Amino acid sequence: MAPSTITPVILCGGSGTRLWPRSRKAKPKPFLPLVGDETLFEATVLRCPPAAGFGPPVVVTGVAHLEHVEAQLPDLATAQVIVEPIARNTAAAIALAAHRLPADTVMLVCPSDHHIGDVAAFQAAAREAAGLAAQGWLVAFGIAATAPETGFGYLRRGAAIEGSGGFGVAAFVEKPDAARAQAFLDDGGYSWNGGIFAFRAGTFLDELKAHRPGLAEAVRLSVERGHMDGRRFHPDPEAFAEVESESVDYAVMEITTHAAMVPAAMAWSDIGNWQALHDAQVRDEASNAVRGTVELRDCTNVLVHTDGPRVSVIGASNLIVVVDGDEVLVTTREGAQLVGKLSGAANQ
């Protein structure tokens, strides 16, 4: 029994330094047009339209990013915005949203800083997940692994769930080393855990209460004592400060006996660094991709993003060049994972 509508719960947390200097503390990754013309946040909202069975979104964000959220929400009038006084990780953020929805609402939890190339595949997986969620499952998207990634957690597929396209979850697996990641890829029974989940609001709160009673109660109190300000809901800061900081994976998904997964092959990327962003972009026949005023000569597999100055590149291969205000980054694709350790990124 599929629910009448699915409520997107969009999480806008974290800042991240790995896409510095384009992504900065003051305007982080979700609010930048990194892949297409839309920002990652805008694209996340637009992937969940009424025509595909989605209701108005609930956005959970911090005070620091509220301005960006409200400026970029396509339909601010119907959306709910929950403003976290401080960041307390995903278990608390999802619990806040669950408290603000009727218990039988099917929530689809979506990070706002990922790219999904195949929107139709995403929507099909969301419908599948929502159907299982309506039956009481806590459903994770099992994102088709396309490389031996060591930066993600994995899901091991369990038994098929009868009458659905979903499966049980045999295990949640921590980030593997390179050898295990390759073994997972070869095995075929493993997929990436991209932090996209579906469940009923009531189911989630019941599970949270069962497994993390203190965390659940602290969030409940912060909502009970919270207040509205226009369309914004503000949990009580003192109560929310007492909430433990824990991921939804640890607090609920890895513990519950009702975890399920739906396979999703949807050209997903967490845009975890500049190399991943380059891979997610439309590239020319030499694998180059540019944004801004750029001239390339004899270049292969080069990414250039500039917010102003012209960038001219000669003879480079496997190189990333980013110009943003008073910072210029030049890195090999392999070096992109070290961007967060640069002085500029670390000392914002």
Next chain:
Amino acid sequence: MAPSTITPVILCGGSGTRLWPRSRKAKPKPFLPLVGDETLFEATVLRCPPAAGFGPPVVVTGVAHLEHVEAQLPDLATAQVIVEPIARNTAAAIALAAHRLPADTVMLVCPSDHHIGDVAAFQAAAREAAGLAAQGWLVAFGIAATAPETGFGYLRRGAAIEGSGGFGVAAFVEKPDAARAQAFLDDGGYSWNGGIFAFRAGTFLDELKAHRPGLAEAVRLSVERGHMDGRRFHPDPEAFAEVESESVDYAVMEITTHAAMVPAAMAWSDIGNWQALHDAQVRDEASNAVRGTVELRDCTNVLVHTDGPRVSVIGASNLIVVVDGDEVLVTTREGAQLVGKLSGAANQ
């Protein structure tokens, strides 16, 4: 018989696009601090101090660069500045200076856009050349070839000139192809013609008159009809416009029967492109060299120049990064020779 003093004649012509974007039409290569703290022009003047037997310099420049010349001349009060109304190549520029000096003055013609690492060797070669010039020779510096360069003309050494460290010139050789350049290097009897010459003013004017009477007369007229403006001498523009544009090599040096050369091993570079500039700089143990606010991680043989924004580079090898105002250049060392063909460099 060595002359009492040597008069440096410093040529500030040309603009050049190969060090774009740092070198621009409005402020070209000689007037930029490219290698050390001094500009190439300043270093050219300072290489010829009174203590080493040099008199006050004569600077020949165009209207466009007069401001830079006068701002950068260490001792403007004693220098002569000759302002060319239009550029007419080196034969005319040197003839202008020769007309403004007593006939027995020994001139040392110095381009202002080269780097010389070993100043003592330069000064020793200058003294040697001046001694021959005082005897009536037209002396070229034969710069010790250290690579099979195809971008320079070469001098083939002739017989030793008795009682001096100089030689006759067996031949002036045009820019060779790669195979011939390698043969020249292997032979050992060839050196680079770097455009540094010594001769008496009167000797030069006599030779010019003999081989290029039209050119010589047009320059003479432009001087006769010229005027002083403070310390500046302005040749008559109409007369000077009639002067043929020819290099001193073609007009005099390759024709005269009195050509000589002095060997000069002086860590010379014409700083012909960014790769040459990188090679001329003091580099760290990984062959990196930086100017401005720069952070390098895991880099080898990288040159970074920035006039403002911080540049962070990760994992690069054999790469050149230049930030100048509204332009950013990223090129492999090999690609540096193509810089002049970039839109930004070509359409200034």
